Amino acid sequence: MGGTFWLPRRGSTFAADVDFAWDLVFWISVFFFVLITSLLVWFVLRYRERPGYVAQPASSHNTPLEIFWSVVPTLIVAGLFWTGYKTYLDMATPPAGAYEIQVTGQKWNWLFTYPNGYVDGQLHVPEDTPVRLVMTSQDVMHAFFVPTFRVKRDVLPGRYTDLWFEAIEPGTHEVLCAEYCGTSHSTMLTKVVVHERADYERWLAEASDFLRLLPPAEAGQLLYAQRGCKQCHSVDGKAGIGPTLQGLFGHDQPLTGGGSVRVDENYIRESVLVPRAKIAAGYEAVMPSYQGRLRDEEIAAIVEYLKTLKGSP
Ligand code: CUA
Numbered sequence: 001m002g003g004t005f006w007l008p009r010r011g012s013t014f015a016a017d018v019d020f021a022w023d024l025v026f027w028i029s030v031f032f033f034v035l036i037t038s039l040l041v042w043f044v045l046r047y048r049e050r051p052g053y054v055a056q057p058a059s060s061h062n063t064p065l066e067i068f069w070s071v072v073p074t075l076i077v078a079g080l081f082w083t084g085y086k087t088y089l090d091m092a093t094p095p096a097g098a099y100e101i102q103v104t105g106q107k108w109n110w111l112f113t114y115p116n117g118y119v120d121g122q123l124h125v126p127e128d129t130p131v132r133l134v135m136t137s138q139d140v141m142h143a144f145f146v147p148t149f150r151v152k153r154d155v156l157p158g159r160y161t162d163l164w165f166e167a168i169e170p171g172t173h174e175v176l177c178a179e180y181c182g183t184s185h186s187t188m189l190t191k192v193v194v195h196e197r198a199d200y201e202r203w204l205a206e207a208s209d210f211l212r213l214l215p216p217a218e219a220g221q222l223l224y225a226q227r228g229c230k231q232c233h234s235v236d237g238k239a240g241i242g243p244t245l246q247g248l249f250g251h252d253q254p255l256t257g258g259g260s261v262r263v264d265e266n267y268i269r270e271s272v273l274v275p276r277a278k279i280a281a282g283y284e285a286v287m288p289s290y291q292g293r294l295r296d297e298e299i300a301a302i303v304e305y306l307k308t309l310k311g312s313p
Contacts, residue, residue, distance in 0.1 A: 011148035011173050011194070012165040017087040018150040024083060028076060091151065094164035098132035099125070105135065105142035105155040106288050108184035109228040110175060118208035119293075121226035123175065123192040125167055126200035132164040138288045143179035146192055152178055167194040183241065184231060211297055220305025223298055232287065235309050242287060243280045247311040249303075254281040265303050272299055 003009040006026070007019055101123065102113040112123045125131045135144055137157040144163065145152040153163040167173075177188035195203055211219050224230055224245075232241035243253075249268070254260045256279040261267050270277050272294060275287035294302075 008147045010150075010168070011146070011171065011192075012150060012167055014087065014091055014165060015148070015150045015168075017090070021080075021083045021087060025080060028080075091164075094132040094162060095130045098130040098164055100132050100134060101125070103133045103135040103144060103155065104138060105144065105177070105181075105188075106138035106228060107140065107182055107286065108177075108188040108231045110144070110177075110188070110190045111227065111293075114204060114208070116204065116208055118204065119227065120207060121228070122190050124200070124203060124207075125192060125194055126197045127167050127170055127194050128197060130164055130166045132162055134160050134162050136160050140181050141179050142177050142181050142188065145176045145178035146173055147176070148173045149192070154179060167192070170194050170196050187231065211301065216301045216304040217308050218305075219298075220301035220303070223294070223302050224305055227290070227294065228288075229302075237311060239282075242283055245306055246309045248309065249306045251312075253278075255279060256281050256283070256285075268303050268306060269299055272302070 007022065010016060010019065100115065103123075104111040104113070109121060110123070111119055111121065113119050114124075123133075133144065135153065135155045136159065137155045139157060141157070142155040143152060144155050146165070149165045149167070151163050151165050153161050155161060171194050173192040173194070175190045175192055177185055179185075181188065206213070210222055214222065224233075224235070229245075234240050234244045235246055237244050237246045248263050251263055252260045253263050253267070261278055267278070271287075272290045274291070275289055276285045279285050290299075
């Protein structure tokens, strides 16, 4: 399902209907643009002022012609409305029994919570299955946008919005944030991975079991990449929205408002759960709390990962 010059490839069952509506509007516009512009140019040349010409009074109106140019555009516009409205209703009505995944938008990443409680930074779905996303935001307005699925919906703090789609074949697709949400809006990206149906449950079981399957430091690295730490904290010494994590563990961290703190297990735990408690000097208090969103063993794994990041902060 390759894309065209105008539209990206088609990844969902909606795509063909959305593209049909778009093509219809496009080609009707092209037709009238060419018709009107050609007549305009032709009339300008044909009826230009010539020497000795005396203007004639205009003839009175032409009823059949006026009815024709009122009725035909009305029918065209009503047809366009119907084409769009039909697809809109489909898109606005998730089928009963759709597979549900919770989506959280936050500055500046996406989190996906699967029915078994597992949280991932990428959206994994089975093919040929209606999937309903129940979405909310931790902070400001975001918008969940998958161009190849032709779906986009605002994600708001303090309320739920939903969206559904059915992916038509295995593959990966880009997810964008389509609402300007601050400094790193343009990097608020992730992927949808569409699995073969038979593979999906196996993927979910294996992914959910990472704390048991991986050594703590590696599990911590995975959490760092998937839960949104990476967007603001580098591991190579570069300052970002937040301090780098390189060499952070065990070092004395100066704090906003004076004083400093030795970075140990307790400071990291506190900073994850109550980020505003002690702000590193030179940074703003913008980190969202992970209270209730990271379990104790997950925080312990992150601490183990931080211990491996040697160097000077
Ligand atoms: Cu989130 Cu833009």
